[in-house]
Amino acid sequence: xxxxxxxxxxxxxxxxxxxxxxxxxxxxxxxxxxxxxxxxxxxxxxxxxxxxxxxxxxxxxxxxxxxxxxxxxxxxxxxxxxxxxxxxxxxxxxxxxxxxxxxxxxxxxxxxxxxxxxxxxxxxxxxxxxxxxxxxxxxxxxxxxxxxxxxxxxxxxxxxxxxxxxxxxxxxxxxxxxxxxxxxxxxxxxxxxxxxxxxxxxxxxxxxxxxxxxxxxxxxxxxxxxxxxxxxxxxxxxxxxxxxxxxxxxxxxxxxxxxxxxxxxxxxxxxxxxxxxxxxxxxxxxxxxxxxxxxxxxxxxxxxxxxxxxxxxx
Amino acid sequence: xxxxxxxxxxxxxxxxxxxxxxxxxxxxxxxxxxxxxxxxxxxxxxxxxxxxxxxxxxxxxxxxxxxxxxxxxxxxxxxxxxxxxxxxxxxxxxxxxxxxxxxxxxxxxxxxxxxxxxxxxxxxxxxxxxxxxxxxxxxxxxxxxxxxxxxxxxxxxxxxxxxxxxxxxxxxxxxxxxxxxxxxxxxxxxxxxxxxxxxxxxxxxxxxxxxxxxxxxxxxxxxxxxxxxxxxxxxxxxxxxxxxxxxxxxxxxxxxxxxxxxxxxxxxxxxxxxxxxxxxxxxxxxxxxxxxxxxxxxxxxxxxxxxxxxxxxxxxxxxxxxxxxxxxxx
Numbered sequence: 001x002x003x004x005x006x007x008x009x010x011x012x013x014x015x016x017x018x019x020x021x022x023x024x025x026x027x028x029x030x031x032x033x034x035x036x037x038x039x040x041x042x043x044x045x046x047x048x049x050x051x052x053x054x055x056x057x058x059x060x061x062x063x064x065x066x067x068x069x070x071x072x073x074x075x076x077x078x079x080x081x082x083x084x085x086x087x088x089x090x091x092x093x094x095x096x097x098x099x100x101x102x103x104x105x106x107x108x109x110x111x112x113x114x115x116x117x118x119x120x121x122x123x124x125x126x127x128x129x130x131x132x133x134x135x136x137x138x139x140x141x142x143x144x145x146x147x148x149x150x151x152x153x154x155x156x157x158x159x160x161x162x163x164x165x166x167x168x169x170x171x172x173x174x175x176x177x178x179x180x181x182x183x184x185x186x187x188x189x190x191x192x193x194x195x196x197x198x199x200x201x202x203x204x205x206x207x208x209x210x211x212x213x214x215x216x217x218x219x220x221x222x223x224x225x226x227x228x229x230x231x232x233x234x235x236x237x238x239x240x241x242x243x244x245x246x247x248x249x250x251x252x253x254x255x256x257x258x259x260x261x262x263x264x265x266x267x268x269x270x271x272x273x274x275x276x277x278x279x280x281x282x283x284x285x286x287x288x289x290x291x292x293x294x295x296x297x298x299x300x301x302x303x304x305x306x307x308x309x310x311x312x313x314x
Numbered sequence: 315x316x317x318x319x320x321x322x323x324x325x326x327x328x329x330x331x332x333x334x335x336x337x338x339x340x341x342x343x344x345x346x347x348x349x350x351x352x353x354x355x356x357x358x359x360x361x362x363x364x365x366x367x368x369x370x371x372x373x374x375x376x377x378x379x380x381x382x383x384x385x386x387x388x389x390x391x392x393x394x395x396x397x398x399x400x401x402x403x404x405x406x407x408x409x410x411x412x413x414x415x416x417x418x419x420x421x422x423x424x425x426x427x428x429x430x431x432x433x434x435x436x437x438x439x440x441x442x443x444x445x446x447x448x449x450x451x452x453x454x455x456x457x458x459x460x461x462x463x464x465x466x467x468x469x470x471x472x473x474x475x476x477x478x479x480x481x482x483x484x485x486x487x488x489x490x491x492x493x494x495x496x497x498x499x500x501x502x503x504x505x506x507x508x509x510x511x512x513x514x515x516x517x518x519x520x521x522x523x524x525x526x527x528x529x530x531x532x533x534x535x536x537x538x539x540x541x542x543x544x545x546x547x548x549x550x551x552x553x554x555x556x557x558x559x560x561x562x563x564x565x566x567x568x569x570x571x572x573x574x575x576x577x578x579x580x581x582x583x584x585x586x587x588x589x590x591x592x593x594x595x596x597x598x599x600x601x602x603x604x605x606x607x608x609x610x611x612x613x614x615x616x617x618x619x620x621x622x623x624x625x626x627x628x629x630x631x632x633x634x635x636x637x638x639x640x641x642x643x644x
Contacts, residue, residue: 036443040436048424138420142482145384145416146437147409153437312386 037148041160045126051164054122055171061118062110062176066099070183073100095273102189103180104199107206108276110176111169111213115269116249119168119213120220124241126164127224130157131307133234135314150308154225158300161221169214173206195278205275212272216288219265219295220245226303232314262287265295336362336490336521337383342392344378352378354545355392360523360538365516367532367553368525369632370542376525377417379542380494383523384414397489410440413488415496419479423468427459427478430467434482441486453481458507472499480508491515492523497531509535529632541632564604566593566611567620577614581607597623 045051095108131154134140143153180186189202197205224241231237248264251257261267268288274281337360344353353375360366370376381387383394385402394401399408421430431450435441441449454463457477462470470478476499483491493512497505512535516522526532532539533553540550549556564583568574574593575586583595598607608621 036436036439036441040433044422044425044433137422138417139422141381141384141386141416142414142420142434142479143437144386144405145409145412145414146434147385147405147439148437149406149439152439309388311388312381 037152037156038159041156042163045160045164046167051126054125055168058114058118058122058168058172059175061114062106062172062179065096065110065113066106066176066179066183069096069099069106095276098190099180100184102202103182103184103186104177104189104202104206106180106184107173107176108209108273110172111209111272112270114172115213115216115272116266117246119165119172119217120245120266121242122168123161123165123217123220124224124245125238127161127221128228128238128241129234130161130225131228131303132231132237133228135232135312136234138314140314141312144312151304154229154304154307157228158221158225158303161225162218165217165221166211166214169210169217173210177206191278192273192276193278197278209272209275212275212285212288215292216269216272217292219292219299222296222299222303223265226299226306229303229307229310263291265291267291334362335359336364336397337366337523338395339379339383340393342379342382342394343390344375344382344387345390351545353382353389356542356545356547358540358547358550360521362521363516363519364538365512365522365524365536367536367539368523368542369527369529369532369539372527374542375545376542377494380414380416380492380523380525384412384416384492385409386416406439410438410486411489412492413483413486413490414492414494415476415479415483416492416494418495418498419475419482421467421470421475421478423466425467426464427454427467427470427474427481428463430478431482431485435485438486449485453484456484456511457481473501473504476500477504480511488520490521490523494525495527496524497526497528505531563624564595564597564607565620565622565624566618567591568593568611568616568618570616573614574611574616574618577611577616578607581610583607591619 095105095112098105099109131140134143144150148156187199188196189199190196220241223244224237227240227244228234228237231240245266248266252261252264252267268284268291271284271288274283274285337358339356339358342353342356342358343351345351356375356379358379368376368379378387382389383396383401385405385408388402396404396408397411401408422433425433428450431453432446435446435450436443451460451463454460457480459474459477459481462474467475467478476496480493480496483493491512496512497508500508509531512522512524516535516537522535524532524536536553538551539553539556541548541556564578566574566578569591571588571591571593575588578586578593578595581598583598586593586595597604604621604623608618611618611621
């Protein structure tokens with residue numbers, strides 16, 4: 001709820017004649033309006049077993065990749081061209097071959113491996129469940145008569161989903177960094193362009209890449225939230241969102257759809273590798289963020305239009 | 315629904331008795347997509363300070379009405395005013411003053427009872443987070459759940475869930491409580507506690523809007539009642555008046571039932587029926603003194619153990635009004 005709406009409520013309550021007789025003084029506090037529900041929503045989401053299980057799966061991916069690389073290069077020789085690695089498929093960057101030289105590359109590899117499916121699926125579950133899950137459990141009607149306010153609840157849900165995007169990405173990155181530091185040497189590293197940067201700068205780039213990856217998921221989050229307002233079944237909304245993610249990923253591989261592909265939310269996802277160039281190549285990165293903003297705007301508006309006019313019968 | 319709706323007329327019809335009313339609906343109608351008419355031109359007036367019983371068979375439109383009053387469903391036409399403000403437009407201003415239990419409790423199974431209440435409280439922008447802990451504890455105490463407050467809600471029994479739902483409605487001092495089947499799933503002791511609670515709240519000045527299919531429950535706690543059937547309001551008014559509309563019955567308890575029945579018929583009592591040692595009949599009209607009937611029985615040698623007129627129950631009134639029992643509307 002915006003500040004303008006808050007003041008509108010105050011003004012509304014001051015209307016002469018409309019005021020209830022024995023007025024219990026109860027003001028809408030800005031703090032309670034903006035942060036109270038969001039904080040509670042975060043606590044509620046991250047106390048769910050399902051959320052923790054998703055994060056555990058995401059944390060396990062870098063561990064598995066790290067161990068696989070370690071076993072493959074266990075004889076002490078440097079890694080060969082690991083062509084089958086997840087990072088090398090789908091036009092992604094070939095960071096995996098560098099892991100055994102520098103553990104920091106496990107961060108890039110793990111993000112490239114989880115971005116196409118694991119991360120968007122996890123987001124799809126959280127976003128798809130956001131409204132539909134509450135509706136399914138019947139808790140939606142009680143939140144709305146509390147009254148949470150429909151716009152405020154929707155914004156809270158989207159903010160929570162975005163927070164989950166960030167947390168999920170950071171879980172992958174931190175798990176990868178930890179595993180990388182334990183299994184492999186750390187030190188100065190080589191960019192894709194062939195220049196050398198210090199380990200500290202490499203860490204900075206890794207953080208930047210994690211932020212870009214998290215931002216890459218905002219489009220899926222908005223899409224999932226919109227789907228979530230369409231149905232009363234949390235499972236159906238989750239399945240639809242995850243199904244759409246997979247479908248779009250497949251369509252993105254079909255050459256005949258070339259004209260459409262720049263509008264797919266996942267088309268520029270792997271552009272985050274351009275942050276490892278010297279100088280950084282911004283074109284696709286900017287296009288990616290633009291697409292995400294477009295999806296967030298379009299599906300966010302659609303979700304709002306749907307949710308604020310919907311009859312809540314569950 | 316924050317947007318002003320096209321169905322909201324600017325002119326508001328407010329009769330004299332409406333000024334004091336907590337809920338006023340005028341020609342409130344809801345037709346669901348698919349054409350089903352759930353609520354049909356409902357004119358409901360709930361006086362302030364009343365305990366208002368909302369009666370009707372399953373499928374009669376009670377829940378749809380309650381959802382329209384709470385701003386969850388947009389009416390197809392007509393108006394609803396709650397605490398003097400139009401719904402669903404004024405949900406933000408009205409609902410903090412309203413506690414509601416709608417179609418049973420809904421809880422987060424993975425949260426404790428206490429955390430469930432904290433969540434619902436956080437959803438209310440007017441709730442002060444600094445007093446949250448205290449208010450949650452007070453609400454839990456009021457419904458007798460303090461001992462189970464730390465348990466996960468999924469481990470609660472149906473009755474405990476119902477109590478927790480009630481506690482959520484009592485997180486703040488309310489001007490109106492809307493309770494949909496509040497004693498569902500409760501044991502007799504629990505039902506009595508809820509009735510006591512409702513009386514206490516009403517005594518403190520809270521208007522209670524209580525929907526139930528338990529007629530004797532409504533009769534025990536309610537001052538006013540409305541009856542719905544098939545989306546239409548059949549009647550509304552003070553419970554005493556509604557019950558008075560149905561006539562009571564004369565009941566004679568005697569070992570000489572057959573003689574008693576004969577004498578009563580001779581005395582002009584209509585609809586005489588005998589079950590074991592009970593003889594019942596219609597209470598004779600106005601000027602006829604009941605004591606004379608008793609005297610006639612005794613004079614005829616009938617040994618009378620009990621004699622009196624049984625007051626008509628709300629159930630009799632209901633059956634008289636709908637001509638049927640509580641069947642699900644088709």
